[in-house]
Amino acid sequence: MFRQKSYIEALISQGEGQKLDFKYNISDSRKIARSLVAFANSEGGTLLIGVRDNGSIAGIRSDEELFMLEAAANTYSKPEIILSNEVWEIEKKTVLEVIVSEGSNKPYFAQNENGKWKAYIRAHDQNILANNVIIKYWRRLSNPNGTYIKYTSKEKVLLNYLESNESIGFIKACKILNSSKFIVENILVNLMAIKLITFKVVEGKFFYMLLQ
Numbered sequence: 001m002f003r004q005k006s007y008i009e010a011l012i013s014q015g016e017g018q019k020l021d022f023k024y025n026i027s028d029s030r031k032i033a034r035s036l037v038a039f040a041n042s043e044g045g046t047l048l049i050g051v052r053d054n055g056s057i058a059g060i061r062s063d064e065e066l067f068m069l070e071a072a073a074n075t076y077s078k079p080e081i082i083l084s085n086e087v088w089e090i091e092k093k094t095v096l097e098v099i100v101s102e103g104s105n106k107p108y109f110a111q112n113e114n115g116k117w118k119a120y121i122r123a124h125d126q127n128i129l130a131n132n133v134i135i136k137y138w139r140r141l142s143n144p145n146g147t148y149i150k151y152t153s154k155e156k157v158l159l160n161y162l163e164s165n166e167s168i169g170f171i172k173a174c175k176i177l178n179s180s181k182f183i184v185e186n187i188l189v190n191l192m193a194i195k196l197i198t199f200k201v202v203e204g205k206f207f208y209m210l211l212q
Contacts, residue, residue: 008088008095012048012055016125019045024052026065026072033076033110038120038127040081040103041138045122049096059093069098076111079103106138123201131206133170134199136189147193154179154187159210162197167207 016022021035026049039045049069050060060066073081086097107130109117119130140147149155154177161168161176168176174184188208191197198211
């Protein structure tokens with residue numbers, strides 16, 4: 001079913017961003033799965049299939065792309081991602097709008113070409129590989145037992161640092177706490193789980209800061 005094109009043209013005019021991604025076509029279900037997973041692990045978003053990066057209309061080529069999209073959501077995403085689709089006809093070309101809601105069962109993983117499952121997160125207009133801290137944090141949120149935290153000198157050092165500095169990277173945190181990566185990961189996860197700190201992505205790298 002085709003709808004009026006004004007909505008989709010306005011959407012395209014916004015350009016790619018945190019909740020909008022353009023795809024020229026679907027040639028690899030695994031690559032599309034990364035975008036689906038990144039949106040599901042973030043705040044959700046919309047994929048426009050048949051639109052070039054510059055916003056010009058290419059159109060999808062065949063119904064085969066629809067089957068590849070289904071494979072991306074069902075076979076190459078774990079857990080399975082539920083999509084809603086809308087078909088548009090613009091400039092006598094077909095554009096597929098794919099809406100991905102924020103997932104309720106994070107983390108979501110996409111299978112890569114080597115058969116390994118990787119978690120992605122949406123940061124601005126890019127799909128970024130999630131690190132261990134973020135994956136552990138998502139899993140902690142789904143833990144029915146909640147979070148128990150023991151406040152030690154290490155937590156105090158980290159929070160004191162963040163009171164004087166905007167953010168901290170993982171390697172820097174390991175240095176100032178003089179601790180192993182495993183210990184620092186758990187400290188960051190605990191503090192995020194009790195909503196004392198949060199994270200941001202800058203140029204593909206994760207930084208941690210006090211939650212305002």
